[in-house]
Amino acid sequence: MVSRRLQIFAITLMLFFCCRTLAQVKGNLVDDKGHFVNAHGAGVLYHNGTYYLFGEIKKGETWLVQGQQWEDYRVPAGGVSCYSSKDLKHWKYEGVALAPTKGDTSKDIDTSRVIERPKVIYNAKTKEYVMWMHVDKKDYSYSQSGVAISYKPAGPYRYLRSVKPNGNMARDMTVFQDDDGKAYLIYSSEQNKTMQVCLLSDDYLAPTKTFSRILIDRNREAPALFKSGGKYYLITSSCTGWSPNAATYAVADSPLGPYKEYGNPCQGPGAETTFEAQSTFVLPLKGKPGNFIFMADRWNKLDLPKSDYLWLPLKVDDGKVTVDGY
Numbered sequence: 001m002v003s004r005r006l007q008i009f010a011i012t013l014m015l016f017f018c019c020r021t022l023a024q025v026k027g028n029l030v031d032d033k034g035h036f037v038n039a040h041g042a043g044v045l046y047h048n049g050t051y052y053l054f055g056e057i058k059k060g061e062t063w064l065v066q067g068q069q070w071e072d073y074r075v076p077a078g079g080v081s082c083y084s085s086k087d088l089k090h091w092k093y094e095g096v097a098l099a100p101t102k103g104d105t106s107k108d109i110d111t112s113r114v115i116e117r118p119k120v121i122y123n124a125k126t127k128e129y130v131m132w133m134h135v136d137k138k139d140y141s142y143s144q145s146g147v148a149i150s151y152k153p154a155g156p157y158r159y160l161r162s163v164k165p166n167g168n169m170a171r172d173m174t175v176f177q178d179d180d181g182k183a184y185l186i187y188s189s190e191q192n193k194t195m196q197v198c199l200l201s202d203d204y205l206a207p208t209k210t211f212s213r214i215l216i217d218r219n220r221e222a223p224a225l226f227k228s229g230g231k232y233y234l235i236t237s238s239c240t241g242w243s244p245n246a247a248t249y250a251v252a253d254s255p256l257g258p259y260k261e262y263g264n265p266c267q268g269p270g271a272e273t274t275f276e277a278q279s280t281f282v283l284p285l286k287g288k289p290g291n292f293i294f295m296a297d298r299w300n301k302l303d304l305p306k307s308d309y310l311w312l313p314l315k316v317d318d319g320k321v322t323v324d325g326y
């Protein structure tokens, strides 16, 4: 009798773990080699019919940096990965696009530091692929934007330098390239209280003096900027570290603003935590005006390499942005 019960218990346990594994595979993106896509805080470059996905490589042990006011969970800075796809479904691993340096903590992209939210744009004039990213120290006191270049979309990229645009702090960031070829760096600044948008130089390698302060004293981060019907839409999160919160969006007639704030674009159960995720990028769907993919991270702060992704359809209808969770 006892052994029969034990048998049933063992089978139930086995089924439970099998189902859990399947659910995790479903929730994750898998590349052409069957490995989970390791590209967090990601961005996409669409170039000559191919999508290139770039993101933070998170691997190794997660640890808590002591003496911080917030839950500063970290993994070694693993550099930036690249994956390519023709259909957004099948992803080919292209390798490490930007490799971190090792053994010199004074270097911006040393494994002991922070490399987050890499975004790549192509400069048709210089024929260079330009990667911008947030580089920091593990206590986030450095607050700079780093830039790297390559002559091939998938890299390898050569790290150039980092800057504080016009002397200002730059943490969570994104890059936006407009139809007229102008490009902008958008970043959480002023101790994360206010965002800034800065026009980049023609070669995209440096900030210019043209910048604006937006979402003043609104404490926003995780910016994702996109254009629809001639207007500029900026999705951001609130500042709660790795823990999810409600997204909001803001709309402007120019990338530099001014931005008018609206509420949460997310709809349905879980909208108040952006479906347990945080924005990173909004990708336009080619040939489908008003249709986008909202790309977000589901952080697992206790085991950061296990962080997952959430990609949902985003629509802009008559100026209103909606992201439906299902």
Ligand code: GAL
Binding pocket: 041, 071, 072, 073, 116, 117, 172, 221, 222, 239, 240, 241, 242, 278
């Ligand atoms: C989040 C931010 C992430 C990362 C994290 C560190 O708020 O969006 O990119 O910097 O904080 O705690």
